[in-house]
Amino acid sequence: MFFRRQRPIEFTFQNRLDNLKRAGFSVTPRADGTVLVAKGECGVALCETGGQVRRAELAGILMGGEIGSLVDGGYQKFFRTPSGKSKPALASELKALHDFEEDLKEGLGLESLYNESLGTVSTYYMYDRVKDRDRGVPKRVWEQ
Numbered sequence: 001m002f003f004r005r006q007r008p009i010e011f012t013f014q015n016r017l018d019n020l021k022r023a024g025f026s027v028t029p030r031a032d033g034t035v036l037v038a039k040g041e042c043g044v045a046l047c048e049t050g051g052q053v054r055r056a057e058l059a060g061i062l063m064g065g066e067i068g069s070l071v072d073g074g075y076q077k078f079f080r081t082p083s084g085k086s087k088p089a090l091a092s093e094l095k096a097l098h099d100f101e102e103d104l105k106e107g108l109g110l111e112s113l114y115n116e117s118l119g120t121v122s123t124y125y126m127y128d129r130v131k132d133r134d135r136g137v138p139k140r141v142w143e144q
Contacts, residue, residue, distance in 0.1 A: 013048040016108050023107040032056075041093065042100035043067050053108055057082075059101050061093055070097065072122035 011019075017027050020037055028036045034045040034056040044059040045067065060067040061079045068079030070089065077089040105112050 010051075011109060013051070013053060016053055017046075019109070020104070020107040023103065025104070025107060037104065038062060039100055039103065040096055042097050044100075044104060053110075059097065059104065061089075061097065063087065070094075070122045077122065 017035065021027055025037050025039045028038070030036055030045065034047045037044050037046055041061055042059060043062045045056040047054050047056040057067050058069050060069045063079060063081050063085055066081040066083060066085070068081045068085070068087070071078045071080045077094065078086050079089055079093070080086045102112060102117065
């Protein structure tokens with residue numbers, strides 16, 4: 001009798017959003033069905049898929065109503081929005097983004113992975129030396 005296991009509690013999407021509100025996040029529904037979760041200058045768009053919380057957009061800095069994703073240019077990090085706006089990343093913004101992602105995972109009850117907890121992870125890696133990398137097979141040196 002006293003070896004009985006507790007049943008795991010199934011949290012709904014709304015329960016998770018309420019947890020985020022209690023943790024100090026602002027939660028704003030959007031017209032496209034996603035929810036913008038923000039704290040300070042950082043934000044992320046979340047959606048519900050099959051009862052699970054999914055990120056509709058990756059976390060980033062709020063820039064004029066859009067979320068700027070972190071881009072590693074090899075020599076410097078930038079924040080770039082889907083519309084093409086770009087700005088250099090400051091150390092304070094990278095620290096704020098890292099803290100935001102950790103707090104978000106804790107508020108949603110998600111696992112915090114070791115390698116992501118070490119520092120800020122870039123969304124895109126666009127090094128100058130990797131020319132044409134995203135356009136399929138790049139031209140070889142002997143083909144030019």
